[in-house]
Amino acid sequence: MLRIAVQSKGRLYDETMELLGEAGIKLTAVKRTLLVPSRNFPVELLFLRDDDIPDSVATGTADIGIVGLNEVLEKRQKVEIIKELGFSKCRLSLAIPQKHQYQGVEWFNGKKIATSYPRILEDFLKKNNIQADIHVISGSVEIAPGIGLADAIFDIVSSGSTLVSNNLTEVETILSSEAVLIGNMRKLDDAKQQILEELLFRIEAVKTAENKKYVLMNVPRAKLNEVVTILPGIKSPTILPLADENWCSVHTVIEEKHFWEIIGKLKAAGAEGLLVLNIEKMIP
Ligand code: PRT
Ligand code: ZN
Numbered sequence: 001m002l003r004i005a006v007q008s009k010g011r012l013y014d015e016t017m018e019l020l021g022e023a024g025i026k027l028t029a030v031k032r033t034l035l036v037p038s039r040n041f042p043v044e045l046l047f048l049r050d051d052d053i054p055d056s057v058a059t060g061t062a063d064i065g066i067v068g069l070n071e072v073l074e075k076r077q078k079v080e081i082i083k084e085l086g087f088s089k090c091r092l093s094l095a096i097p098q099k100h101q102y103q104g105v106e107w108f109n110g111k112k113i114a115t116s117y118p119r120i121l122e123d124f125l126k127k128n129n130i131q132a133d134i135h136v137i138s139g140s141v142e143i144a145p146g147i148g149l150a151d152a153i154f155d156i157v158s159s160g161s162t163l164v165s166n167n168l169t170e171v172e173t174i175l176s177s178e179a180v181l182i183g184n185m186r187k188l189d190d191a192k193q194q195i196l197e198e199l200l201f202r203i204e205a206v207k208t209a210e211n212k213k214y215v216l217m218n219v220p221r222a223k224l225n226e227v228v229t230i231l232p233g234i235k236s237p238t239i240l241p242l243a244d245e246n247w248c249s250v251h252t253v254i255e256e257k258h259f260w261e262i263i264g265k266l267k268a269a270g271a272e273g274l275l276v277l278n279i280e281k282m283i284p
Contacts, residue, residue: 003035213253
């Protein structure tokens with residue numbers, strides 16, 4: 001049984017559960033008790049606050065965990081990053097009140113910076129030879145300058161709207177973060193290692209399929225070459241005959257973003273009856 005530490009509630013929770021669900025892992029109970037085994041795969045989920053996940057993996061309470069890279073780096077636990085998971089993307093940035101002119105990182109000399117990430121900030125300040133006062137607060141960091149508690153903040157930014165509504169400007173981005181799968185530096189026993197490999201294989205299949213679409217269309221045979229050159233397919237497209245021998249059916253997998261670029265070209269080339277389908281999993 002492989003134990004996976006995951007966030008019990010919060011911003012990571014939904015997508016973590018969705019990823020595990022898409023990887024075919026079903027839980028015995030929907031209710032979030034602390035430790036919930038899967039009913040169809042040899043893993044159990046340990047539900048924790050995200051702050052506790054790096055430590056639980058470093059000490060071996062959990063075998064692996066899913067947590068934001070920002071937490072991993074801040075906690076400085078001995079864990080290895082096994083895989084970047086591509087969700088809960090955000091950045092850790094320095095922001096200052098909009099009324100100030102910013103000419104460079106020296107601005108922070110002698111300033112007081114509020115943050116929940118003192119270690120990452122300390123490293124950055126040291127590297128840049130800045131002497132600043134770090135003021136640790138655990139929530140609502142963005143209101144600190146407005147109430148006179150600090151001159152600037154160092155916090156998580158996603159859309160940036162929280163900064164704007166607090167009259168702050170992002171001036172330095174120090175870290176790009178996303179959810180990561182972490183593991184212990186020590187080797188897992190063979191049984192657990194095997195479960196981990198199967199899990200990684202499944203996650204890979206889910207991730208590869210993300211943002212990809214299965215596209216089918218009918219194409220006049222005379223236009224087939226033209227259509228095939230437009231398609232940025234994974235390999236060459238599948239071409240199937242239709243009852244009307246002047247037409248054929250073309251199937252391929254493309255990235256969704258390419259789809260919008262090429263749809264006009266495909267139609268101009270004579271493609272008809274385009275169908276775009278979601279792909280659940282892809283195994284290369
Ligand atoms: O209770 P627990 O300790 O488990 O959770 P938490 O409250 O400490 O963390 P939670 O659930 O808020 O966030 C978990 C993780 O999600 C973080 O560690 C990040 O890795 C990631 N993440 C992604 C974010 C955001 N996006 C995010 N936007 N974490 C926080 N925010 C906050 C940010 O602090 C700021 O207040 O959202 C605000 C900024 O958002 P924008 O969109 O206005 O810029
Ligand atoms: Zn937390």
